[in-house]
Amino acid sequence: MVTLLNTELKIGIEQALGRAKTSLVPVLVSEVQKVDHIEPLSFFAAGIEKYMGERFFWKDPTEETVLVGMGTCKQIQSINGNERFTETQMEWNRLISEAIILKEQEKMGTGPIMFGGFSFDPLKEKTSLWSKYPDALFHVPKYLLSIIEGQAYLTTNIICTQHDQLSIVDQVLEERHSLLSLASLVKPFAKSRLIEEKEVVHPSEWKNSVRNLVEELKNGQLKKVVLARELRLIFHDEVSIEGVLNKLLEEQKGSFIFAFESNGDCFLGASPERLVKKEGNQLFSTCLAGSIARGKTEDEDAKLGQILLNDQKNLIEHHYVVEMIKEAMEQECLEVRLPEQPTLLKTRDIQHLYTPVVGIANPDCSLLLVVNSLHPTPALGGLPQKASVEKIREIEALDRGLYAAPIGWLDYAGNGEFAVAIRSALIQKNEASLFAGCGIVQDSDADSEYVETKIKFRPMLSALGGF
Numbered sequence: 075m076v077t078l079l080n081t082e083l084k085i086g087i088e089q090a091l092g093r094a095k096t097s098l099v100p101v102l103v104s105e106v107q108k109v110d111h112i113e114p115l116s117f118f119a120a121g122i123e124k125y126m127g128e129r130f131f132w133k134d135p136t137e138e139t140v141l142v143g144m145g146t147c148k149q150i151q152s153i154n155g156n157e158r159f160t161e162t163q164m165e166w167n168r169l170i171s172e173a174i175i176l177k178e179q180e181k182m183g184t185g186p187i188m189f190g191g192f193s194f195d196p197l198k199e200k201t202s203l204w205s206k207y208p209d210a211l212f213h214v215p216k217y218l219l220s221i222i223e224g225q226a227y228l229t230t231n232i233i234c235t236q237h238d239q240l241s242i243v244d245q246v247l248e249e250r251h252s253l254l255s256l257a258s259l260v261k262p263f264a265k266s267r268l269i270e271e272k273e274v275v276h277p278s279e280w281k282n283s284v285r286n287l288v289e290e291l292k293n294g295q296l297k298k299v300v301l302a303r304e305l306r307l308i309f310h311d312e313v314s315i316e317g318v319l320n321k322l323l324e325e326q327k328g329s330f331i332f333a334f335e336s337n338g339d340c341f342l343g344a345s346p347e348r349l350v351k352k353e354g355n356q357l358f359s360t361c362l363a364g365s366i367a368r369g370k371t372e373d374e375d376a377k378l379g380q381i382l383l384n385d386q387k388n389l390i391e392h393h394y395v396v397e398m399i400k401e402a403m404e405q406e407c408l409e410v411r412l413p414e415q416p417t418l419l420k421t422r423d424i425q426h427l428y429t430p431v432v433g434i435a436n437p438d439c440s441l442l443l444v445v446n447s448l449h450p451t452p453a454l455g456g457l458p459q460k461a462s463v464e465k466i467r468e469i470e471a472l473d474r475g476l477y478a479a480p481i482g483w484l485d486y487a488g489n490g491e492f493a494v495a496i497r498s499a500l501i502q503k504n505e506a507s508l509f510a511g512c513g514i515v516q517d518s519d520a521d522s523e524y525v526e527t528k529i530k531f532r533p534m535l536s537a538l539g540g541f
């Protein structure tokens with residue numbers, strides 16, 4: 075258990091109440107404390123009763139940053155289509171400009187942060203599948219556990235309005251105490267029991283849409299379109315989000331592991347693909363496209379890797395992504411660096427062509443606006459960007475919602491990171507939708523692309539106990 079000093083928080087709240095009474099706008103107080111290690115998944119599980127539907131989980135591939143949020147002290151959302159990035163950034167800036175932040179040192183990922191995501195395409199006709207997730211949805215948590223380079227920090231965020239009294243301090247301290255006590259009790263994480271697995275679109279129909287698309291790619295200006303499909307699973311009981319996260323953490327170590335709850339649903343996954351990270355004036359992006367299976371032996375695995383590195387179809391599929399990301403990053407940066415040739419990035423189930431991109435950001439750069447100009451890259455949408463998204467909107471029998479879209483976090487200093495939400499699933503009580511797509515180019519073969527999507531379902535299928 076962790077004991078905390080609480081004097082500072084009281085002073086901060088007193089100040090915030092004063093400010094809220096004069097300015098008549100709610101004021102955010104954020105207190106950060108260094109704490110003894112808390113197991114992130116135990117902290118997440120500790121919120122199962124009180125904060126279910128208001129939790130998030132994030133771990134980057136290097137485990138430099140782990141974030142677990144609990145409760146929602148402020149929700150930021152936008153239903154305003156293409157303005158959703160700008161609107162979200164502006165609302166965040168407004169909240170932060172008034173905030174009172176109590177912390178001893180500057181540490182990225184501690185203090186006030188918001189976590190959330192954007193939809194893939196706000197113009198796609200909506201189905202009920204994603205009714206819990208508007209086109210932009212972000213949560214500022216009440217309690218945030220951050221593990222930054224191995225050190226644990228606990229942030230407490232409180233919104234003070236003109237109507238609040240100083241007594242809210244006692245309430246918060248009591249709530250926080252019981253959350254931390256629960257987090258110290260490690261629980262076994264339940265496994266899900268699968269009953270039925272259903273391909274939402276019949277395989278032959280999906281392959282036909284790939285074949286038709288290939289014909290169009292040969293004759294038109296479109297160079298690449300990413301087509302996805304959905305797998306719907308039914309379980310005996312409600313899926314245990316903790317259980318799934320536990321397996322993802324075990325099996326998908328080199329990936330971003332994320333979970334984002336909203337009103338009883340949970341969107342989670344293990345994505346190997348960074349969209350963009352901002353740390354001070356540095357920007358990092360990733361081109362990840364072009365895929366092949368893992369080998370059963372080391373030798374076979376290396377051979378497959380070599381095949382991928384020399385395969386024209388996959389190199390072109392990858393090159394389109396590099397071309398677009400380089401161009402977009404050059405708009406945002408004073409300087410951009412990237413290697414000339416891709417290398418391999420391997421996860422448990424698949425290997426990809428990989429090109430990292432690094433840049434020095436323009437002085438006026440803000441993370442969500444970079445997200446806006448990158449999304450969707452041709453690894454998720456296609457090339458040219460606008461025409462490929464229109465094509466997906468027209469032919470894909472799927473409501474992507476947050477699949478293949480940016481998911482991540484932003485802190486008060488403007489730092490943060492977004493991954494693209496692939497290898498992901500939407501959990502709805504005892505049902506789940508899994509998503510997987512692949513980049514279709516002129517030389518695509520429908521059967522091979524279908525097999526590629528099957529491989530891309532594996533991380534989530536395995537975590538859900540179905541493989």
Ligand SMILES: C=C(O[C@H]1C=CC=C(C(=O)O)[C@@H]1O)C(=O)O
Pocket residue numbers: 300302347362363364365391426452453454478496497509510511512513530
């Ligand atoms: C769209 C997905 O993967 C993308 C990322 C890496 C490789 C890809 C590919 O080779 O097609 C895809 O562009 C997905 O996993 O659903």
Ligand SMILES: [Mg+2]
Pocket residue numbers: 363364365391512513526
């Ligand atoms: Mg591919």
